[in-house]
Every structure is written in structure tokens, then in C-alpha cells.
Amino acid sequence: MTKIDFDQYAGQYEALIAAQTSFFDRDNDYFVRYKVERAKELTGEADAVLDFGCGIGRAMPYFRSAFPNADVVGCDPSADSLTIARRDNPDCRFFPMDELAATPHFDLVLASCVFHHIAPAERQDALRYAYDRLKPGGHFVIFEHNPFNPVTQRLVSTCPFDADAVLLRMSETVRRMREAKFEISETGYCLFFPSQLAGLRPMEKYLSWLPLGGQYFVSGVKA
Numbered sequence: 578m579t580k581i582d583f584d585q586y587a588g589q590y591e592a593l594i595a596a597q598t599s600f601f602d603r604d605n606d607y608f609v610r611y612k613v614e615r616a617k618e619l620t621g622e623a624d625a626v627l628d629f630g631c632g633i634g635r636a637m638p639y640f641r642s643a644f645p646n647a648d649v650v651g652c653d654p655s656a657d658s659l660t661i662a663r664r665d666n667p668d669c670r671f672f673p674m675d676e677l678a679a680t681p682h683f684d685l686v687l688a689s690c691v692f693h694h695i696a697p698a699e700r701q702d703a704l705r706y707a708y709d710r711l712k713p714g715g716h717f718v719i720f721e722h723n724p725f726n727p728v729t730q731r732l733v734s735t736c737p738f739d740a741d742a743v744l745l746r747m748s749e750t751v752r753r754m755r756e757a758k759f760e761i762s763e764t765g766y767c768l769f770f771p772s773q774l775a776g777l778r779p780m781e782k783y784l785s786w787l788p789l790g791g792q793y794f795v796s797g798v799k800a
């Protein structure tokens with residue numbers, strides 16, 4: 578399978594995301610804001626946060642608002658995505674993958690919809706990348722598409738930049754994080770209710786055991 582080069586999609590990424598997610602919420606930032614806020618609930622305060630596979634930096638304004646005094650950093654293999662991220666987020670720092678120092682600087686690393694683009698044989702290396710850059714006690718929070726959700730399956734099968742996607746079940750993500758020496762602190766399915774059912778969204782936390790959400794998260798702690 579040919580790996581997707583996100584440089585080809587950087588300029589249209591925002592529009593493609595809008596086309597994919599507007600059925601769920603016309604606020605295109607709902608997903609990204611949700612994940613940053615949930616990651617903060619899972620991890621607490623942080624002096625330094627890393628968005629692993631940050632793309633064009635869509636999460637950065639929400640990181641900045643959730644962690645006003647933190648060092649907010651993004652890394653990604655797509656140079657064109659990083660150019661947009663830097664232009665739109667001058668108060669954050671951005672690095673190509675191999676230029677971010679492998680020192681334990683971060684309290685939180687978030688990877689949102691990145692691992693399904695990483696070939697299975699390379700996933701442990703990606704987990705090690707995050708592990709090496711976390712402080713002891715730091716959290717790695719992974720959000721991924723839920724392969725059990727039929728709507729998610731259809732969206733992935735029609736999304737041009739998901740042509741290389743190999744979805745991971747929550748059980749695979751948990752197993753891989755444990756193999757990478759993370760202690761699992763919390764897991765859950767999420768993103769159940771579209772905006773038409775927004776009144777039910779506060780119920781999500783009680784449904785996190787139900788493998789029907791559009792996505793799921795796994796939070797692991799570096800011992």
C-alpha cells in the first residue's frame with residue numbers, strides 16, 4: 578500500500594475535513610477541540626505539550642487556550658503542513674520528525690488520528706518516539722477511529738487521504754502501548770452524538786465502555 582504524502586493535501590486539508598465532518602457538526606473544529614479538552618481532563622496541567630502528527634496545526638489554538646503558559650509544540654513528517662501550521666500559529670513551535678530532540682521535555686503528547694497512517698510494522702517505533710520525549714509521569718493520549726463504527730468505516734473508505742489507512746482496534750492500541758512500557762490510565766469510546774443530539778453529549782462519559790462511538794482514546798503514562 579502506498580503511503581499517503583500529506584504534502585499533497587496540506588492546502589485542501591481544512592476543506593476535506595469540513596466535507597468529512599460537517600454531517601456530525603457544522604463547527605469543523607468540534608472534533609479537534611473535543612480531543613484537546615479531553616486530553617487536558619485526562620492529564621491535568623502541563624508545562625509542555627506535543628501534538629504528534631500535528632498536520633496543519635488545527636489543534637494548536639485549543640492547546641494554547643487549554644495550556645496558556647505551556648510550550649506548545651507540533652511535529653509532523655509533512656513539510657507543507659508544517660508551513661501552514663507555522664503561519665497560523667506563530668506562538669507555537671513546529672519540527673519535522675527527526676529535528677525534535679529526543680529528550681524528556683513533555684508532560685502530554687497527543688496523537689489524533691495519526692496511528693492509522695503508520696504502517697503496523699512502524700507503530701512501536703512511533704510509540705517509542707513519544708515515550709522518549711515524555712517526562713516520567715507524562716501522558717501519551719491516542720485518539721483513533723473506531724473500526725467497529727459503520728459510519729467511521731464509510732468515512733475512511735471515501736476520504737482521499739485515508740487511502741493508506743489501516744485502522745487499529747482499541748485492543749491493539751492498548752497492547753502496543755503496554756509493549757512500549759506505558760501504564761494504561763484510561764480508555765474510552767467517544768464522539769457518539771452529532772450536533773442534532775447535542776443535548777445528549779454530556780452522557781458520553783457514561784457510554785465510554787460502548788464500542789459504538791466514532792472514535793476512541795487510550796491514555797498511557799510513562800512510569
Ligand SMILES: C[S@@+](CC[C@H](N)C(=O)[O-])C[C@H]1O[C@@H](n2cnc3c(N)ncnc32)[C@H](O)[C@@H]1O
Pocket residue numbers: 583609629630631632633635636652653654655658674688689690691694695703
Ligand atoms: C489525518 S492527519 C491528522 C492531523 C492532526 N493530528 C489532526 O487531528 O488534524 C494525519 C497526520 O499524521 C501525519 N503522519 C503520518 N505518518 C506519521 C508518522 N509516522 N509520524 C507522525 N506523523 C505522521 C501526517 O503527515 C498527517 O499530518
